[in-house]
Amino acid sequence: MINYQKFTLDNGLRVIVHEDHTTAMACLNILYDVGARDESPDKTGFAHLFEHLMFGGSVNIPNYDTPLQEVGGENNAFTSNDITNYYITLPSTNLETAFWLESDRMLNLAFSEQSLEIQRQVVCEEFKQRYLNQPYGDVWLRLRPLAYKVHPYRWATIGKELKHIEEATMEDVKAFFKRHYAPNHAIMVVAGDVHLEEVKQLSQKWFGDIPKGEDYVRNLPKEPKQTEARREEVWADVPVNSIYIAFHGPDRLHTDYPVVDLISDILSRGSSSRLYRALVKEQPLFSEVNAYVMGSIDDNLFVIEGKPLPQVSLTDAEKALWQQLELLKKELVAEKELQKVKNKIESTMMFAELSNLDKAMNLAFYEALGDADLYNQEVDRYLQVSAPHIQSIAQEIFRQENSSTLIYHAKEQQDVE
């Protein structure tokens, strides 16, 4: 349970304050309600490239990082398909420096050509490092467009291809800033060794005169219901075969979301989980196996993946994964097993509360979902899930015609099929 206060400036900036005086640090987290899903299909990877440009100097402050490091602070940011999140941690005595820096880059950027040129290159190297120059690195570049045909989740945050990043122009940058980087599209959380009154005063002082931006109406195409099984098989330069099966599932706010999340826990959380026990230990078919929900705001993917052992055929391996899913459809989860995954949710939430930054990010994310208080309600949503509910959701989701399967065949390996 996290205590917080919330207020909104006239320009629409929502501010959340969480006081925790056990630390000497403060954290200022700003979430902009824009992610890769807001990109146009021919200019993908832009939200993330833009995140890099936010460090290239703002209208009144030529260098973002240096003044922050001078007062003992650190910062970073990340972009997802849904949101872009920036954060600063610094000694609380220097909190105002964070307000100064963040407000100036919300006001306006310097839009330096040199910064754009360099960051295009940096992001291309990031693209290569994470997605192209790694075995299985391109999984999401393949699986997303297989599972989503219409919704912008069909491309990864990094973008569809290097070309989109190489071709980004300053005009694009400016338009994107104007559309998405305004106080009414942002949520600020100030947490740690801070006081509500101080935060109110600093927010008004530094953010109060930033003009409100135009309303942005998110009108994303809804992914149509999938009606037949999809499949892609690649022969890649990878050492080991690999299987990924993705199923469409509920959006983040749907009452079924905690159910699906708990199903992934039953299957693969911790060393007592079903997949690990059944398919790695008891009947050794895989060297590793995993199940998870993407956790995205719009309609989710539930993914089950594994690397079969050398002598195991892909057909048998795939069948074994399906058997585990069938089991969830056929039999009710035992009360004790359900209690186990719920207990784990509870303790994990408590460990997350040890970190001020984690608390700040979570409050911002839940506020973006609709209400910061959802964070405090989250555990209860999980505790209420019943075994029959799990069974019915499993029956609804784990169907061939709701699945997208991606197979990597190791090139050198002799397939036993």
Add this chain to the structure above:
Amino acid sequence: MLNRKEAPLKHPVADIHLVEPKSLQLENGLKIFVFYAEEQELLKAEFIFQNVFSSPENPLLNTCLSSMLKEGTNTRTSAQIAEEIDFYGGYLIPEYSYDQTALTMYILTKHLPAVLPIVHDVLTDSIIPESELQTFTRNNKQSLQVSLRKNEYVARRFFYRNLFGETRYGITPTEEAYDNLRREDLQALYRAQIQPQNCTLILSGDVTDEVLAQVEQLFGKNWINQGEIPSGLNPLLPEFQPQQFIEERTDAMQSAIRLGMPFINRKNPDFPAVQFVNTLFGGYFGSRLMRNIREDKGYTYSIGSAIASLRHTGFLTIASEVGVDVTQATLDEIQKEFQLLRTEPAPLEEVELVKNYMLGAILGSLESIFSHADKFKAVYFSNLDLSYYTRYNQTIREMTPERVQAVAQQYFDYDKLLRVVVGKV
């Protein structure tokens, strides 16, 4: 009217205040350090063992033992152990480092009485079942195959082997080494290493008197030493020869670069000053390497340097993944930066900035009682005490451009580095 061009007033960064642990030693030799925090509903118990090696050293045996600890005892199967710990929402995590092996329990304090006997069972009665060992071998061989396709991993292997040779610090696993793991060897190592007289227990969180009583009950009288700890020989570290090693990967899009050399460790009084220079050089986002090679040239997503302190040695390492067409250019820029560090005193503003950055970072690293325990651990296993951090902070505050240059000239020399490139030059 608000003047946005002018930065707000800067306030000096305060020193940290560390929690001194309460310490006790039980009759069986178990050393316990307690970091108590009120109103903390969580508890962390770390059982830390010095690694025991025989000759020739085979660190894979120690890594494997760490993974196998919770895979079965005389009274509990691997599945039962996992099931019980998970049921209470706990995390029981074996951790392996070059010099120590740890078994760490994270748990809600209210569930501690239920899980502590399982930990006791694991530490006193593990049997390392053959079938579990086979699972370990099988899975790790397969993930090794995947790792070997990563240029960065291949570069790292070559790096360690050349710095530290056939020792615990230099040997990296091979498929053959996995095949050669024997249950008997693991059981012998278990008996030699997992003993109370070789164990330091760090308890942090809501460590009440009842918790301590249960700990003493289980891990005092009911934990018996199996015999003397084999007197560990120091690793025979090879004579280091700087050289360049290039492994061509014709299809690579990026090269993995790894440079470095054996280095001083935390026991050396110069260590804090050397850390300062390393931070300035390549140890944070605003470092010279990042500014030049990422932010000015755009050659890489990331580049960094780091110093690791080990029990018997230490090392400096610089790593990056860069476009194949700019690999040589990157090496040239790194060389230039080394040269500059040695020939010119750092600008005063840069030294002041790094000071504040580092003081802020250490202040920020203290988040909960667990981080106080971590700070203690870092110095304790270097045979130092918490006064190290007072000296550390003082050294940071007293750094000058001249001192930076002097430290650079003594310790940072491009010509003395091992230079590994996997990809294309």
